[in-house]
Amino acid sequence: MKFTKMERNWVMYDVGNSALVLLNTSIVPIYFNAINTGASSAELVTAWANAQTVASLIVALLMPILGSLADYAGNKIKFFTGFFLTGVVLCLAQAIPMSAMAFLVVYVLCTISLNSSMTFYDAMLPDVTTDERMDRVSSSGFAWGYVGSTIPFILCIALIFGGPSILGLDTLTCTRLTFIITGAWWLAFTVPLLRTYQQRYGKEREHGAQGVLHNIAKTFTGLLDTCCRIAHDRVLLVFMIAFFFYIDGVHTVISMATSYGAALGIDSTQLVLALLVTQFVAFPSAIIYGKAAGKFGTLRMIIVAVAAYVGIVLFAAFFLKSATEFWILAILVGMFQGGVQALSRSYFGKIIPKEHSNEYYGFFDIFGRYASVMGTLLVSVVTSLTHDPSLGVLSIGILLVVGFVMLVKLSSMQKAAA
Incomplete structure (x- = not known):
C-alpha cells in the first residue's frame, strides 16, 4: 500500500517518539538504578513503578479536557506542538547531572509531555487517512517506529559501551549524552508532520473573548455529553472496558520489563x-498484524494478542530467572505488542464520530492511562508487601484475563448484530 504524504509524515512521528519510548524502557531504568545507590531491588522496582503511576495518572486527568478543547478546528496541532516541544526540552534536560530524585521528577514531566503528545497524535489518525486504510496506517506507524527507533538506540549503546575507552568519558556521562541523541532524533522526525498536518474534522469555535469563554464552557458540557454517548453505545462501552483491562498488562510489561529484569540480577x-531484538521482531510483526486484520478482522486479532499476553505474564512470573529467559520474553513481547496497540488505536478510530476524535481519544487515554496506573500500582504494592517482584508481575494476569473475557463478549455482540 502506497502512503499519501500526510500518512507518511504521520507515521514518521512514530519513528521519532519511539526512540524516547525505547530509551525509557531500556537504558533509563538502568541509569536510574545506577544513580540511586544504596536502594534494594524491591525499593528500585517500587520507585520506578510509582514514577510510572504518577505520570500516567496526570495524563489521564488532563487529556479529556484538553482533548475536548483540541477538537475545535485548528486547535489539535497547537496542543500537539506544545506538549511535543516541552517533551523535547525535558528530554535534553535529563542529560544534566542531578540527584536520583530530581532526575525522577524530570523524567516524570518528560513522560507526561511525551504521552500527552501521543494522545493528540493518535487523534490525528482519522484526519490523515480513511477507515479502510486505518488498520494498515496505524500498524505501519508502530512497525516503522520500532525499527526506526533502533538507529539512535544503537548509537546510544555504542556510546555507552565504547565511550569510556574511545572518548575517555565515564559511563554515566556517556549515558547522559544519550538523552541529547534521542531528543534530536525525536525533533527531526516530527518536523514533517508539523509542516503538513491539516485537521479535517473539528468542531466550529466562536471567536473573541466571550467566544473563548463559551468554548471552554461547551468543553465541559461536551464531556458530559460524550460520557452519555459512550454509556449508550454498547459496542464502544464494552470495548473501552476491555481495553482498560487488557492494555494494563501490555503497558505494565513494557514499562517494567527492564526494571524487573535488573531486580532479578540479569546483566x-x-x-x-x-x-x-524486541524492536526488530516487532517491525514485521506489526505489519503482519495490520494485514491479518484485513483478512480475519481487527477485533479477532486483538483477542489473539491479549491471549498471548496472558501467556507472556505467566512466563515472566514463573520462568524468568536468567538472561536466556529474558531474551525469550523480549521476542514474545515483540511479536504481539505492536499489533495489539496499533489495532486498538485503529479499531477505536473506526467506531467513534470523527469530528469529536480528540475528545473520544481523550477518554480512550483515560482508560489506557488509568489502566497503567492500576497495573504499575498493583506491581508496586504487591512487590512491597511480598518483597517478591515475581508476584508483582503475576498480579496483573488477572486484569488481562478480564480484558480477554470482555473482548470475547464484544465479539459475540457483533456476531449477534450481524
Whole structure:
C-alpha cells in the first residue's frame, strides 16, 4: 500500500517518539538504578513503578479536557506542538547531572509531555487517512517506529559501551549524552508532520473573548455529553472496558520489563540487547498484524494478542530467572505488542464520530492511562508487601484475563448484530 504524504509524515512521528519510548524502557531504568545507590531491588522496582503511576495518572486527568478543547478546528496541532516541544526540552534536560530524585521528577514531566503528545497524535489518525486504510496506517506507524527507533538506540549503546575507552568519558556521562541523541532524533522526525498536518474534522469555535469563554464552557458540557454517548453505545462501552483491562498488562510489561529484569540480577548488557531484538521482531510483526486484520478482522486479532499476553505474564512470573529467559520474553513481547496497540488505536478510530476524535481519544487515554496506573500500582504494592517482584508481575494476569473475557463478549455482540 502506497502512503499519501500526510500518512507518511504521520507515521514518521512514530519513528521519532519511539526512540524516547525505547530509551525509557531500556537504558533509563538502568541509569536510574545506577544513580540511586544504596536502594534494594524491591525499593528500585517500587520507585520506578510509582514514577510510572504518577505520570500516567496526570495524563489521564488532563487529556479529556484538553482533548475536548483540541477538537475545535485548528486547535489539535497547537496542543500537539506544545506538549511535543516541552517533551523535547525535558528530554535534553535529563542529560544534566542531578540527584536520583530530581532526575525522577524530570523524567516524570518528560513522560507526561511525551504521552500527552501521543494522545493528540493518535487523534490525528482519522484526519490523515480513511477507515479502510486505518488498520494498515496505524500498524505501519508502530512497525516503522520500532525499527526506526533502533538507529539512535544503537548509537546510544555504542556510546555507552565504547565511550569510556574511545572518548575517555565515564559511563554515566556517556549515558547522559544519550538523552541529547534521542531528543534530536525525536525533533527531526516530527518536523514533517508539523509542516503538513491539516485537521479535517473539528468542531466550529466562536471567536473573541466571550467566544473563548463559551468554548471552554461547551468543553465541559461536551464531556458530559460524550460520557452519555459512550454509556449508550454498547459496542464502544464494552470495548473501552476491555481495553482498560487488557492494555494494563501490555503497558505494565513494557514499562517494567527492564526494571524487573535488573531486580532479578540479569546483566544490564543482556537486558538492553534483548530489548533491541524486541524492536526488530516487532517491525514485521506489526505489519503482519495490520494485514491479518484485513483478512480475519481487527477485533479477532486483538483477542489473539491479549491471549498471548496472558501467556507472556505467566512466563515472566514463573520462568524468568536468567538472561536466556529474558531474551525469550523480549521476542514474545515483540511479536504481539505492536499489533495489539496499533489495532486498538485503529479499531477505536473506526467506531467513534470523527469530528469529536480528540475528545473520544481523550477518554480512550483515560482508560489506557488509568489502566497503567492500576497495573504499575498493583506491581508496586504487591512487590512491597511480598518483597517478591515475581508476584508483582503475576498480579496483573488477572486484569488481562478480564480484558480477554470482555473482548470475547464484544465479539459475540457483533456476531449477534450481524
